[in-house]
Amino acid sequence: MFLLCVEVTCTPPTQTADMSTIRRAYMEISNGIRGLRLHRDQSPPPSVSANVPTPTTTTSTTTTTTSISLCSTLAATTSTTITTTISSALSSFSTTLTNSKSSLLSIREASSLTSQMQASASATAAAIRKTIQRGAEGSSAMMAGKFSRSPKAGIARRIRRLNQSLNGREHRISADSISELMMDARFVGRFFLYFSPAERGTLCRVCKKWRKILYSPKYWSDAMPVISYRHWRYSHDPAERKHVYDSILQRGFDSVCLFGATDEDAGEFACHFQTGKSHHLRSLCIRCANITDAGLEVLFRKMASSINHLELSGCNEVTESGLWTCLNAKIVSLCIMDCINVADDTVGAIAQLLPSLYELKLQAYHVTDAALALFSPKQSYTLHVLRLTSCWEVTNNGLVNIVRTLPNLSVLGLSGCSKVSDDGVELLADNLRRLRVLDLSWCPRISDVSLEYIACDLTLLEELVLDRCPMITDTGVGYLSTMGSLHKVFLRYCHNVRDPGLRHLYSMRKLSHLSLAGCSHVSPNALCGLTRLPNLTELELSNCPSATQGVVRYLRENLYRCLVIH
Numbered sequence: 001m002f003l004l005c006v007e008v009t010c011t012p013p014t015q016t017a018d019m020s021t022i023r024r025a026y027m028e029i030s031n032g033i034r035g036l037r038l039h040r041d042q043s044p045p046p047s048v049s050a051n052v053p054t055p056t057t058t059t060s061t062t063t064t065t066t067s068i069s070l071c072s073t074l075a076a077t078t079s080t081t082i083t084t085t086i087s088s089a090l091s092s093f094s095t096t097l098t099n100s101k102s103s104l105l106s107i108r109e110a111s112s113l114t115s116q117m118q119a120s121a122s123a124t125a126a127a128i129r130k131t132i133q134r135g136a137e138g139s140s141a142m143m144a145g146k147f148s149r150s151p152k153a154g155i156a157r158r159i160r161r162l163n164q165s166l167n168g169r170e171h172r173i174s175a176d177s178i179s180e181l182m183m184d185a186r187f188v189g190r191f192f193l194y195f196s197p198a199e200r201g202t203l204c205r206v207c208k209k210w211r212k213i214l215y216s217p218k219y220w221s222d223a224m225p226v227i228s229y230r231h232w233r234y235s236h237d238p239a240e241r242k243h244v245y246d247s248i249l250q251r252g253f254d255s256v257c258l259f260g261a262t263d264e265d266a267g268e269f270a271c272h273f274q275t276g277k278s279h280h281l282r283s284l285c286i287r288c289a290n291i292t293d294a295g296l297e298v299l300f301r302k303m304a305s306s307i308n309h310l311e312l313s314g315c316n317e318v319t320e321s322g323l324w325t326c327l328n329a330k331i332v333s334l335c336i337m338d339c340i341n342v343a344d345d346t347v348g349a350i351a352q353l354l355p356s357l358y359e360l361k362l363q364a365y366h367v368t369d370a371a372l373a374l375f376s377p378k379q380s381y382t383l384h385v386l387r388l389t390s391c392w393e394v395t396n397n398g399l400v401n402i403v404r405t406l407p408n409l410s411v412l413g414l415s416g417c418s419k420v421s422d423d424g425v426e427l428l429a430d431n432l433r434r435l436r437v438l439d440l441s442w443c444p445r446i447s448d449v450s451l452e453y454i455a456c457d458l459t460l461l462e463e464l465v466l467d468r469c470p471m472i473t474d475t476g477v478g479y480l481s482t483m484g485s486l487h488k489v490f491l492r493y494c495h496n497v498r499d500p501g502l503r504h505l506y507s508m509r510k511l512s513h514l515s516l517a518g519c520s521h522v523s524p525n526a527l528c529g530l531t532r533l534p535n536l537t538e539l540e541l542s543n544c545p546s547a548t549q550g551v552v553r554y555l556r557e558n559l560y561r562c563l564v565i566h
Helices: 013-043 059-097 105-144 151-160 178-182 186-196 197-203 208-214 239-250 262-270 294-301 320-326 344-353 371-375 396-405 421-430 448-457 472-479 497-504 524-532 549-558
Strands: 163-164 170-171 225-229 255-259 283-287 311-312 332-339 360-363 385-389 412-414 437-439 464-465 488-490 513-515 536-539 562-563
Touching: 013 437, 013 497, 186 208, 197 208, 239 262, 255 262, 294 320, 320 344, 344 371, 371 396, 396 421, 421 448, 448 472, 472 497, 497 524, 524 549, 549 562
Parallel strands: 225 255, 255 283, 283 311, 311 332, 332 360, 360 385, 385 412, 412 437, 437 464, 464 488, 488 513, 513 536, 536 562
Antiparallel strands: 163 170
16 A cells, blocks of 8 residues: 655745645545545455355356456556546646745655655556456456356256166266257156146147157056047047047056947947957046947946946936946946936945945935945945935935944945934944044034034044034034044035134144135134144135135235135
């Protein structure tokens, strides 16, 4: 650091004006030197500093060259400006000293002092220029050392580090670019697993290689294609149908849905998916179809040995005699929904022809209590899931038959069985102690008494559905709060559930799913108290007047792992 010292003797009062001029020149030089000192002490800009941390993101070579050029330009400009400023100040000071007649310093002394100040200022400017250039060189060296490789080389290096574990052996991807990577069978084979079945269907159309890879059964095990025959009736091209059938066969779908099919469509489908060809097909769903008993017989004559899951929904042309011909002993899951010809004889056919049945879903308006007594003794050990939907003729006597014939049930659904009352629930709670799921939705005769029986006896219950049960109140919810095993509670449109009932739920720390949709008498404060449930993962508040935008936002902020449905 350089410091200029100027010694000035005292002057008489008459010389005040001239000394003021000298003092202003001296202050101008001092300000210039102080500016030099401050500029040198300041840290360089981020683009030229050698101490800036190494950036983590990749930068192109063009950016590096631009930064180095900027450093050099800044150093040259700064040095030139500093030198010009000091020279101007010294020139002004020298002129002032020369023209001042009353100055105590001689012209020779002023010239000598001016030369010394000029040399010191030049040395200061040179030192600052050297410091700036050294910083620019360090910055350029740092950048050159960091960005010596191109971004493509970095991507390629990451690609090579992707080890694929196949058959217990490590393989390295040999792709050097994104295009090669997207055509690498090992990489895209794992890459496609992150997409949904609908998205994979779109990816099949990208290129032939992707389609060949995606036409593997492992990508379609959890998907079910729906063949809409109603749209096919406008197309008379048999090649188009054959192409669709072959595509389903190649992808190895384990389930297929026939929508709006007729007897002719069922026969055509059976010819393409008979047992020898469709070795993957295990589940068949027929919805809203005009298939008769004859078409159902033809369909299952060729595919009976491979089907073990069957669903018939909205098939009003199928009668009980058709079910007798199509059911085979290998079926373990059967769903019959909204078929108007289904009655007690259908349940009898199921009881006699399906000894290995594990799950039965039945929606039949004409099934009575007598049909529930037809289950065989073998099914009492194999049948674990029974869901009866809108069976309006089933009463508490039918529940007596269920308890006697199916004592090992773990899932029982009585949704829409409007004649079931508290006495029937007491019977279920006393005898079906292994129940884990119980559905009592749309049972208007269920009250808090039933919930007391459930809380006392069904200690293994994990899920309870009480939708549209208008007689459920806060007292019944208080009984449920004592069940430590209960994880899912659904109280949709239970209008008599209020804030006290909701506060009972605060103690259910294991609760993961809760539905209060349509509960119109709960307050916003009670809803905000649900943040005390740390394991809550799904909360339904649709059609709940107290679930305002502020309440929903508060719940989402404090229950960050919970899906709030509003």
